[in-house]
Amino acid sequence: MKPYRVLAAAALALAVLFPAPTRAQDDAASRxxxxxxxxxxxxxxxxxxxxxxxxxxxxxxxxxxxxxxxxxxxxxxxxxxxxxxxxxxxxxxxxxxxxxxxxxxxxxxxxxxxxxxWPPIATVEVRALDEGRLYAGTRLRHTARALHADGSERPRPELAWTSSDPSVASVDRFGMVSAHAPGRVVIRAGAEGATGELTYEVAPLPVARLEIRGGLDRARQGDVLTFQAVALAEDGSTVDDVPVDWSVSFVPDDTIHAPGAAGIVDHGKFVGEVPGVYTIVATAGPNVARRTVDVRPRDVVQEIELVGHGSVNTVHTSDLWIFEGVDGRDYAVTGTWGGDGWAYFWDVTDPAAIRRTDSIQVDARTVNDVKVSPDGRYAAISREGASNRRNGVVILDLSDPAHPEIASVYDEGLTGGVHNMFATNDYLFALSGGDKYVILDVTDIRNPRYVSEYNHPDSRIHDVWVHDGIAYSSEWGTGVVVVDVGNGRWGGSIENPVFVTNVPYPVGATHAAFPYAQESTGKFYLFLGDEIMSRQGAAWSGAGLSRIPQQGGTPSVTSGYIHIIDFTDPENPRDVARYEVREFGTHNLWVEDDVLYQAYYEGGMRMVDVSGELLGNLAEQGREIAVFKSFDPNGYVANAPMVWGGQPYKGHIFFSDFNSGLWAVKLKPKGRPIS
Missing domain, CATH: 2.60.40.1080 (Immunoglobulin-like)
Incomplete structure (x- = not known):
């Protein structure tokens, strides 16, 4: 094994890629x-x-x-x-x-x-958020969009809501319209002199009684139950267009006190976060129906054990990728952050005996990302901070996966720095300076070829992930941008990417996205991860700790969480759930076989049950399976877990830690209860 070998192709390029600074440059910098x-x-x-x-x-x-x-x-x-x-x-x-x-x-x-x-608001559009007709005694939620003359939307406009006749229907400052008596009423929303409106004819309420149907009488924490409220007239016929208000009350198990919000009910969908007895309440005018549900513990916790550790304690470790080599053995590649352009290759065939097989150095300050094609034919390592400011990507030949060789360097259109990539067998998606992603044809890894690119207007990109011919790019304040790059449903191809939709998120820190098709429900979820390198404004703000820890220094502090979007209908994405562990911040993620593998920076490597329909905060629902925190007394920063990313592979979970290198852990099978 030659763990610090600089490959011949790289060595040949060093004189060009690492030019010595001139005396004049040094003198200018010193002044x-x-x-x-x-x-x-x-x-x-x-x-x-x-x-x-x-x-x-x-x-x-x-x-x-x-x-x-x-x-x-x-x-x-x-x-x-x-x-x-x-x-x-x-x-x-x-x-x-x-x-x-x-x-x-x-x-x-x-x-x-x-x-x-902002430009002036030109028009206001008002619409109802709830379905149904406005009957006396019922309520409907409303929202309004404030638009500029060019059609762009003003986020969070200051709206003034009014009613033409409050005796018929009143409206509060949040757009909730409450009908009081039959008659005609106009509901208006105004902003900066522009006004939008809806007209209602409030009718008498024809409902004699209300029933709740569906759902179950018993469930586990985190299980989503779907109830239907059925409104019946005096003659027993159904009234289908009556708005229904839902609420929930809770009686905890004897041994615990009730938290502030123990359950959620949203348009008939209910989830209990804490064991206990819940009463689901449906209301339409004076009509009320109730249903009781007994929620029991989810019971998914498993023990987790350390299997192996590939220590890196002289530099920060960045991303990882685990793969099966063409020789049938299992390997990992890890990058380095601020580490003079090193990438490390490891044999992980025996996860209990991880060993470094080789290293490659390129002209870069940081190798932030590493990727391997699904067929194990090539690897790609990203470059940031190159001495000649050309950056780009380095393509590696994995014919000998233990000792890869540089096949080519591609930097046209990528000179601003490549922070992340996504590799398929034939194409490599590479980010360019935080502005766009460029698509390269790598069928011939020694001669990569530009194919196309996508640059979303007025947006900054951090990551891209491709699933079924659709690219999901994480673009900070813009949220996730969805582009057809070969799926074809929206007319896109690898040569002609076509915009599909944008899923905005108000937190403004969208760092990573993982698309997941859930077989058990037929739903398609997007898991969106924040990255926030501070805890400003929080009671525990991390005062005195480092933003980027130096060797032998103090740990970092982060915040942020995972946003879960129901993307089953791409034309109508819905924010349905989250995974939030307070006092820690999320980084990269992976979802496989109904388990979320979440790198949660200081919060460790966390495994979460994401089976079934999702609603609410999964961290409060007993869905956490296991947590492993990578304490290493010999780490670059000692005993300071900072998990960057994880990947399940052949029964193990591999992950990289910013302060301590490559780790392998394994979930123990659940034992049978002692009777």
Whole structure:
């Protein structure tokens, strides 16, 4: 084994890819004391652009020539030195001086505030959120969309709701309309002088009684039960268009106190999060129906055991990929973060004896992502922070998976840095500078070929995952962007990607997405993961801890959770559930055989039962199967779990830890209860 071998093809390129800094560059860098921007702050209209000039100055305020800069925006785009405004709000442009490799001081940075004004609201559209007719004594929820002249939507507009006749129907400030008596009424919503409206003819309530049908009398924590409220007239006929209000009450088991919200009922769908007896209540005017459900513990916890550990304690570890090599043995590849461009290859055929077989170094500060094709033919490693700022991807030949060789380097259109990738047998999807993804034909790995790309407007991308010819790209504040790249249902192909839909999320931190077809229910879920590298505003904010821990330093603090979207109908995606463990933050995820394998940074590697229909917070429903925290006293940061990503493989769970390397764990079979 040669664990630190730099492959011949890479060594041949080192003189070109790692050019030595000139004395003039070193001298200029040594004199830089600060950065200055002109203007110091920007105010733009949505869609407007403005040039931002940045200079480096010395301690006396004199301009230092020959310094280059990196600029990126948070909430705005930066293109060739111009700031491009999208949505309204207060944002920032971050500027960093680029110093030559080997410079022994941290480059100065600058933050430029950017305020973006929205255009005026032109129209308001009002619609009912609930189905049914407005009868006296019933209620309907409403919402309104505020639109600009170009058709774009104003998020979270300040709306004023009014009723033309409150004696017939009143409306509260949230758009809830309550009907009181028969008659005609107009419900209006206004914003910035624009108004939208709906007209109702409130009718007398024809319901004599209400019944609840369906569901079950007994269930486990987390099981979703579906009830139907049936409204009956005096003659026993059904009245199908009556709005129904649902609610739930709860009596806990004798040994526990009730939490603030122990169960959820939403349009007849109920889930109990805590064991106890629940009463489901349906109301339509004066008519009330009740149903009782006994909820028992889910009982899915399994013991988990450590099987093996491939220690990396001299640098941060980034992503991993586990695969079967063409020689029939099992392997892993892991990247490094801020580690001078190293990627490590491991033999994991025996997970209890993980051993490093080889290493490859490329021109990069960080190898953030590593991927292997499903057929094990090639691997790809991403590059960020290359000395020549070309970055791109490095394609590896896995003919000898224990000792891969560089087949090619591709950087056209990828010079801004490749943060993440997705590999199929014939194509590689590679992110370009946080702006778009580029699709490469890698049927000939020694001659990769550009095929196409997709760039969503006014958006920043972090990751892309492809399933059944559909690309799901995670784009921070934009949410998930769904594109047909070969499925064909929306007319897309690998050569001509076609936009399908956008699933926005107000948290604004969409970092990863995993599409999952659930066989037991026929539903198609999207699991969307946040990445938030702070706990600002929380009672435990992590004061005194590091954002990015240094060797021998203190742990990081993070926040965020998994958002679960029912995407069965792509035209009508619905936010239905979450997995949130407070005081920790989510990173990469994997879903397989109704189990969520969640890398939860400081919260460890977590396995969660996601069987059946999903509703509410899974962390509160007894669905957690096991948790493993990778404490390592010899880690890059000692005893500081920071799980980056996990992958189930042949009965084991492999995961990478930012501070300690590659791990393998295994769930123990559940034992029979002692009788």
């Amino acid at each position: 830089v004391a600060a950065l200055r921007a002109e203007p110091e702050a920007l105010t733009l209209a949505s869609g407007e652009r403005a040039r931002l000039e940045v200079v480096a100055v010395d301690a006396d305020g004199n301009v230092v020539e020959g310094i280059q800069f990196r600029m990126f925006g948070r909430g705005v785009r930066v293109e060739n030195g111009e700031v491009v405004a999208g949505r309204g709000g207060d944002f920032q442009v971050f500027v960093t001086a680029v110093f030559p490799p080997g410079t022994d001081r941290r480059p100065p940075t600058l933050v430029v505030p950017v305020h973006v004004d």
